[in-house]
Amino acid sequence: MAYPRPGAAAAPEVHALHAADARLQHLSAITEAALAHLDLDDLLETLLVRLREILGVDTIAILLLDPEEGVLVARAAKGLEEEVERGVRIPLGDGFAGRVAAERRAIFLPEVTRDNVVNEILIEKGVASLLGVPMLVEGAVLGVLHIGSLRPRDFSDDDAGLLQLAADRMALAIERARLVHSERTARAAAERRADELVQLQAITDVALGRLSLDDEVLSEMLERVREVLAVDTVAVLLVSAEGDELVARAARGLEEEVERGVRIPIGKGFAGRIAAQREPILLEEVKHGDVLNPLLREKGIRTLLGVPLAVEERVIGVLHVGSFTPRRFTPVEIGLLERAAERIALGVDRARQHTIAELLQRTLLPAQLPQIPNLEIAARYLTGADDAHVGGDWYDVVVLPKGRVGIAIGDVVSRGLRAAAVMGQMRIALRAYALDGDGPGPVLDKLDRLVRGLGEREMATVAYGVLDPADGTLEIAVAGHLPPLVVPPSGEGRLLECVSSRPVGVVAARRYESSTFQVERGETLVLYTDGLVERRGTAIEAGLRDLASSVASLAGRAPDELCDGLLAAAGAGTVADDVAVLAVRIPAEAAKRLELHLAADPGSLAVMRRALGDWLRRIGMDEASAYDVMVAVGEAAANAIEHAYGPSEAHFRLEATVEDGSLVVSVMDEGRWRPARGSHRGRGLAMMEELMDDVQVDSTDRGTAITMRRRIAGRT
Amino acid sequence: MDDRVVIAALPEEIDLANARGIASIVAAAVPNDAVGLVLDLTATTYLDSSGVHLVFDLAARLMARQQTLALAVPETSNVRRVLELVDVTVVAPMEPDLAAAKERARG
Numbered sequence: 001m002a003y004p005r006p007g008a009a010a011a012p013e014v015h016a017l018h019a020a021d022a023r024l025q026h027l028s029a030i031t032e033a034a035l036a037h038l039d040l041d042d043l044l045e046t047l048l049v050r051l052r053e054i055l056g057v058d059t060i061a062i063l064l065l066d067p068e069e070g071v072l073v074a075r076a077a078k079g080l081e082e083e084v085e086r087g088v089r090i091p092l093g094d095g096f097a098g099r100v101a102a103e104r105r106a107i108f109l110p111e112v113t114r115d116n117v118v119n120e121i122l123i124e125k126g127v128a129s130l131l132g133v134p135m136l137v138e139g140a141v142l143g144v145l146h147i148g149s150l151r152p153r154d155f156s157d158d159d160a161g162l163l164q165l166a167a168d169r170m171a172l173a174i175e176r177a178r179l180v181h182s183e184r185t186a187r188a189a190a191e192r193r194a195d196e197l198v199q200l201q202a203i204t205d206v207a208l209g210r211l212s213l214d215d216e217v218l219s220e221m222l223e224r225v226r227e228v229l230a231v232d233t234v235a236v237l238l239v240s241a242e243g244d245e246l247v248a249r250a251a252r253g254l255e256e257e258v259e260r261g262v263r264i265p266i267g268k269g270f271a272g273r274i275a276a277q278r279e280p281i282l283l284e285e286v287k288h289g290d291v292l293n294p295l296l297r298e299k300g301i302r303t304l305l306g307v308p309l310a311v312e313e314r315v316i317g318v319l320h321v322g323s324f325t326p327r328r329f330t331p332v333e334i335g336l337l338e339r340a341a342e343r344i345a346l347g348v349d350r351a352r353q354h355t356i357a358e359l360l361q362r363t364l365l366p367a368q369l370p371q372i373p374n375l376e377i378a379a380r381y382l383t384g385a386d387d388a389h390v391g392g393d394w395y396d397v398v399v400l401p402k403g404r405v406g407i408a409i410g411d412v413v414s415r416g417l418r419a420a421a422v423m424g425q426m427r428i429a430l431r432a433y434a435l436d437g438d439g440p441g442p443v444l445d446k447l448d449r450l451v452r453g454l455g456e457r458e459m460a461t462v463a464y465g466v467l468d469p470a471d472g473t474l475e476i477a478v479a480g481h482l483p484p485l486v487v488p489p490s491g492e493g494r495l496l497e498c499v500s501s502r503p504v505g506v507v508a509a510r511r512y513e514s515s516t517f518q519v520e521r522g523e524t525l526v527l528y529t530d531g532l533v534e535r536r537g538t539a540i541e542a543g544l545r546d547l548a549s550s551v552a553s554l555a556g557r558a559p560d561e562l563c564d565g566l567l568a569a570a571g572a573g574t575v576a577d578d579v580a581v582l583a584v585r586i587p588a589e590a591a592k593r594l595e596l597h598l599a600a601d602p603g604s605l606a607v608m609r610r611a612l613g614d615w616l617r618r619i620g621m622d623e624a625s626a627y628d629v630m631v632a633v634g635e636a637a638a639n640a641i642e643h644a645y646g647p648s649e650a651h652f653r654l655e656a657t658v659e660d661g662s663l664v665v666s667v668m669d670e671g672r673w674r675p676a677r678g679s680h681r682g683r684g685l686a687m688m689e690e691l692m693d694d695v696q697v698d699s700t701d702r703g704t705a706i707t708m709r710r711r712i713a714g715r716t
Numbered sequence: 717m718d719d720r721v722v723i724a725a726l727p728e729e730i731d732l733a734n735a736r737g738i739a740s741i742v743a744a745a746v747p748n749d750a751v752g753l754v755l756d757l758t759a760t761t762y763l764d765s766s767g768v769h770l771v772f773d774l775a776a777r778l779m780a781r782q783q784t785l786a787l788a789v790p791e792t793s794n795v796r797r798v799l800e801l802v803d804v805t806v807v808a809p810m811e812p813d814l815a816a817a818k819e820r821a822r823g
Contacts, residue, residue, distance in 0.1 A: 602731065602733035605731045605733055606729060606731070606733065609729075624794070624797075627794040628797075631763075631764055631798055634731060634762075638732045638764060641732060683765050683768060684764075684765035686802075687798070690801050691801070
């Protein structure tokens with residue numbers, strides 16, 4: 001018998017096929033339509049029912065080739081459903097279907113016998129005749145389609161042609177369905193994977209954006225790892241400060257590890273070996289000897305996978321996940337855990353560096369601004385949102401002789417720990433030069449020499465000015481720093497055009513020159529670092545112009561509020577760079593009331609005299625009377641300082657007001673009044689009484705208050 | 717030299733913060749064979765009771781060694797008023813300038 005070769009079935013030379021083809025038209029329509037929405041099983045079911053009808057046969061079956069095993073597996077059948085139910089498997093080359101597939105041609109069995117079929121079901125069912133064709137796609141065997149008749153039947157060439165045509169189409173349909181399926185699976189897998197990565201990335205990026213990797217964030221990251229890898233436990237252990245142990249830092253599903261403060265020697269046990277070998281370790285079946293931590297065994301962890309946490313080749317800890325049931329980890333999952341470890345390690349390391357740098361920075365900045373007579377001072381320092389941008393910005397206020405005040409701001413160009421350290425040195429050096437009595441220019445000259453001598457290849461921008469609150473004179477020298485801003489009581493600010501010069505630390509060149517300006521009463525002088533004006537994509541000049549004009553909305557505010565307003569406007573804390581702002585205002589008019597809060601230290605006496613003297617002048621007290629008051633108040637203050645109580649830092653307060661033409665001054669401390677000890681202190685009290693109209697000493701358990709009155713001449 | 721007088725120029729301000737230190741420096745600077753000491757307060761603008769104590773303390777030490785003490789305090793100085801208030805002249809004469817004070821210290 002001559003049967004058409006597979007693939008030649010559609011050739012037009014067999015005109016009978018045209019009719020058959022026509023019969024197949026609606027089958028074809030079904031396949032096209034079916035593909036769109038049916039899954040493979042529904043599709044085959046539909047096709048077989050249709051085909052059995054068209055061909056008028058009793059049985060029809062599809063066996064698909066499992067290429068790995070080399071067998072045909074019954075996939076769908078009509079009239080022979082048992083074949084599928086029993087999962088009939090025919091080796092390639094064996095029996096009827098096996099031969100069709102192996103020989104890749106149609107085979108007709110007019111009389112089915114035990115000799116020419118291996119499938120018992122065909123015999124049981126009493127199939128008399130069989131016709132089978134290979135299902136081919138691009139020359140590759142996909143499976144076999146066969147039809148059978150319970151009565152002996154001589155299948156015609158037409159039948160064979162038609163069956164082959166149907167087989168070809170079904171093969172295509174199956175192939176396409178498979179492709180769609182595998183594509184869908186692959187896409188779903190890819191999407192899931194991408195999703196996992198996005199999830200992982202989202203959580204870790206949030207962590208990296210945070211200023212500190214606190215326990216909450218770390219724990220959140222671990223939870224995400226647990227979800228993504230579908231594991232029961234996750235734990236992070238970090239290398240101890242001594243470097244010889246791992247200490248449990250955070251865990252999910254294994255919280256006891258952290259609570260118990262589990263410590264594992266490096267090199268020992270599961271985690272210890274990961275840290276020592278710097279490689280992932282997978283324990284598919286956890287055995288007693290594999291782990292050191294009894295907790296892992298107590299919890300019944302069956303499978304463990306751990307990876308090192310490393311920063312630039314340096315192992316800082318271990319991340320491990322565990323499962324209560326035995327499971328396998330695919331290379332992709334191991335890779336995923338390694339990527340999570342990279343991010344966690346980076347987060348932990350940055351958080352540590354950031355914490356240290358921030359701590360150093362805060363330690364190196366002035367703990368407290370000095371109280372300066374007739375000057376309102378406020379300062380702020382904010383670390384940048386970016387962990388890498390800590391350190392370097394600084395400010396300082398130095399009390400100088402004769403009531404003048406030195407104000408400084410600077411920005412060390414580098415960042416991080418080193419910048420914070422250099423900043424600390426510079427601040428103290430500048431303070432020392434300023435106290436030596438040097439003017440702004442010479443102070444910067446000396447600072448420049450110092451920084452160049454540090455051998456750190458460090459440079460910094462600095463502005464240092466000396467302000468005399470009495471007359472508002474400001475002498476300021478600027479080394480590559482942004483121009484100072486003066487904010488009037490109302491309206492826009494003005495930038496002070498100083499003689500500009502190079503940053504300090506760059507190169508020995510001409511001396512720094514200072515410029516002199518006038519700061520009026522009620523005006524605020526603002527020194528700041530570039531974090532206040534720098535915006536991505538904006539020129540610095542534009543930033544400065546914006547600053548000067550936008551500050552109008554803050555004009556008239558007290559320095560504290562002005563600083564806060566400027567930082568808020570700059571979005572400080574959300575911008576990458578750190579920011580320092582120092583604002584100094586000469587109050588518009590004498591306060592009705594003077595209040596000072598000073599350390600119980602002899603050094604406070606001069607500060608107090610300055611403040612009091614200036615205030616007395618401004619309330620209109622004549623010079624001789626003011627001097628008497630200053631001596632009397634000085635005695636009261638010296639008394640407060642002399643019996644400053646206890647080893648901790650003590651303070652005293654001074655309050656001065658005008659009541660009914662009289663000056664009323666009180667000096668209050670938290671110590672107990674000590675009666676005159678020797679003639680010296682007794683002399684002090686006698687002097688107070690001589691110099692003032694009235695002196696009262698109130699001593700209680702909580703402290704001592706000396707209240708003195710003196711008539712202001714020329715007033716009633 | 718039997719007419720040797722030590723002159724101590726005191727700072728602008730004398731209070732609790734520096735009085736004790738000044739006292740010991742000045743006391744150490746007066747040798748046994750000196751005739752006397754002049755405290756030059758011509759540049760001093762502020763002096764409180766610890767400064768007063770400094771003057772009385774030095775006067776007592778010098779008296780024990782039979783040495784003289786004189787103060788140079790300008791007539792217009794605010795410091796003079798404080799010193800007058802505590803009757804400092806019972807232990808040391810106040811002269812308006814350094815030359816006069818030196819003369820007084822020589823005896």
